Amino acid sequence: MSVDGMLILTRSAPYGSSAARDALDVALTCSVFEQPVTLLFLDDGVFQLMKDQSPGDIAQKNLNAVQQSLPLYDIERLCVGKSSLERRGLSGDDLILPVEIVDDSSLPALLAQYRHVLSI
Amino acid sequence: MIFSIVVQAPPVQSQGAETALRFARAVLAAGHHIHRVFFYRDGVHNGSALSCTPQDESNIPQQWQALAKEHNLDLVVCIAAGVRRGVVNEQEARRYKREQWNLRDAFELSGLGQLVEACIQSDRVVTFGGRS
Numbered sequence: 411m412s413v414d415g416m417l418i419l420t421r422s423a424p425y426g427s428s429a430a431r432d433a434l435d436v437a438l439t440c441s442v443f444e445q446p447v448t449l450l451f452l453d454d455g456v457f458q459l460m461k462d463q464s465p466g467d468i469a470q471k472n473l474n475a476v477q478q479s480l481p482l483y484d485i486e487r488l489c490v491g492k493s494s495l496e497r498r499g500l501s502g503d504d505l506i507l508p509v510e511i512v513d514d515s516s517l518p519a520l521l522a523q524y525r526h527v528l529s530i
Numbered sequence: 531m532i533f534s535i536v537v538q539a540p541p542v543q544s545q546g547a548e549t550a551l552r553f554a555r556a557v558l559a560a561g562h563h564i565h566r567v568f569f570y571r572d573g574v575h576n577g578s579a580l581s582c583t584p585q586d587e588s589n590i591p592q593q594w595q596a597l598a599k600e601h602n603l604d605l606v607v608c609i610a611a612g613v614r615r616g617v618v619n620e621q622e623a624r625r626y627k628r629e630q631w632n633l634r635d636a637f638e639l640s641g642l643g644q645l646v647e648a649c650i651q652s653d654r655v656v657t658f659g660g661r662s
Contacts, residue, residue: 416646416649419660421661422661428571429571429661432570432571432611435610435643436570436642436646439641439642439645440642440645440646440649442646443643443647443650445646445648445649445650473570496555505622507631525649526652527653528536528569528655528657529650529657529660529661530538530571530657530660530661
């Protein structure tokens, strides 16, 4: 069994709901409390990390700005589901930050590395 | 075992909040301890004192309040999520120059740090109403 820290699992597109922003807020708070935290992006959640977002037209704040601050908060492990990425025609090069691309078969082992998993 | 429960589901529009309530009762009935119930995102509406339901339907916020009183539970509404949605106590109402407030007795407003602290203190953290 596990271990330490928290894994935040986020599966929603960046805009259209507040999920992406709410997940980031929890991640940043974990960091403030010096809890090791990893973000796992699955399904439409992979769109959260796309470069060059311009949500100003729909009166939303650009997530990229907060995402780029994640390393400053020692949130450096960002995991992305491989099949989620591929099904959407994306690769790691399309993303704003370096990520760890995780096979579907490796997901259970990844989840097991954390004491708690929060889905947002 | 020490549990904490995270409720992201609003009380009426989805089943998640009632499921969380049932889960909380089951955890207590099995002799476990609930460190905290943390209400986040639209789950903050569980903390409204103004919800009214028809007599033959259950009033989920009222049931949280009753369960908290019976078992001395710590019910925490995320302050940032609550202020955005208009679920506030008197102190926050004054801070934001509002003339009304509506946080139900037995709930308190506090920050996301209370969620993280709950994770640190608890053996199990169970989320209801995630992914929307």
